[in-house]
Amino acid sequence: VPAGTSIASLCSNSEVAQGSQPQLICIGNLKSATCQYIIVASNDGVTIPVNDGLTCALDKLFKLYWVCNLAYPPQLSSVFTFFEYIYEVTISTNRKAKVLELISKLQAAQ
Secondary structure (H helix, E strand, C coil), X not given: CCCCCCHHHHHCCCCCXXXXXXXXXXXXXXXXXXXXXXXXXXXXXXXXXXXXXXXXXXXXXXXXXXXXXXXXXXXXXXXXXXXXXXXXXXXXXXXXXXXXXXXXXXHHHC
């Protein structure tokens, strides 16, 4: 969303408030050092500012999905399944072949 967008407006913005699951939103230009990441759960009216970079924002989004036992969005399913392996939590039963292959290679390297 454009720089200067108020955090409070993100839950009511129909362009942002798509779907029922939490989303990661960037306020400002992705390539700018001044962009800010926000986790938005529009159905619940919740916004969580993330004051660190994209890596931290994805980590926090994963943890929110994990703690709330939400189904992973298809676009992030492989990434979040890999995070399950990294954090040594129960790996989802609907694993993708590429993620399984990567996990096997990592386990073999140990």
